[in-house]
Amino acid sequence: MKDTSDIGTPPPTADECLELAWTDAMLVGHGPIDAEHQEFVEVVNALANCSADTAAACLQDLEAHVHSHFAVEKAWMEKTDFPAADCHIDEHERVIDAVQKVNAKLLLGELGLQDIRRLAKALADWFPAHAAYMDSALSAWVNKKTYGGAPVVLRRDLHADQRHAEAGA
Template sequence: MLLGHAPIDDAHEEFVEVVMALRECTQQTAWVRLQAVEAHLLSHFATEHEWMKKTDFPAMECHLDEHQKVLDAVQQVNALAAVGDVGLTDVRRLAQALIDWFPGHADYMDSALSAWVNKKLHGGAPVVLRRDLRVETPAATL
């Protein structure tokens, strides 16, 4: 899910880390990990919002609406957890919903934002170099 804009790529890596930690939480660690997901989303989404405003991103409202829906869901689970109305199954269901949501959001919305920001700030499209890809070459013909 590398998009070629280091701050976005770093935020995505952190997103994966906090959501995977939430998915693997126990009853004892669920509250702390829910808080970590919410804190990450608040920071991540605020940073993207600033980039959108700074660069006059054309799809800003649509992108922000999606962020708000995700944040609302996480905050709702956190509010219920604070009063003991959420079980471990619910927390893991939230983690899975975030896991299911993220690739599509990154592929469509965040990739467009990355391309836009790179064009505005650097005058070109983002480039992602991957060292771990193997390229199959056909056998030489005689």
């Protein structure tokens, strides 16, 4: 049965937006990965702030992006024999699976706008830790294998408490 509970639901107000704000704290030090991450933030934000009329298109954009983005990372992992590739790829596959399932249910009329926004929130919650741990490790590995050293990451706009935490204090 079709969920019609949020038909006509307007886009979220500014207070309700689930913005995943791009900051330099998300940089991992490999330009192509950082560019993919900036695009990921953009498509997740578009999904989080979509309307009932734009939800399907935003979800399709997200699905296309995660397929492309994760394929690029997988290629780097394979090219450089990344030791943690299996774990990293498994996590990507779980995200792709979730996005595909939501997309299929939306197309069948089984989900509503609030379900789409829940997916966007889940991705916004998941992404920072994934980037900070898994993708930063991939970046360090790719840079070591490609350039012989660790990445240099210049971060702007960090608050004093973020700088203090990142310094390991």
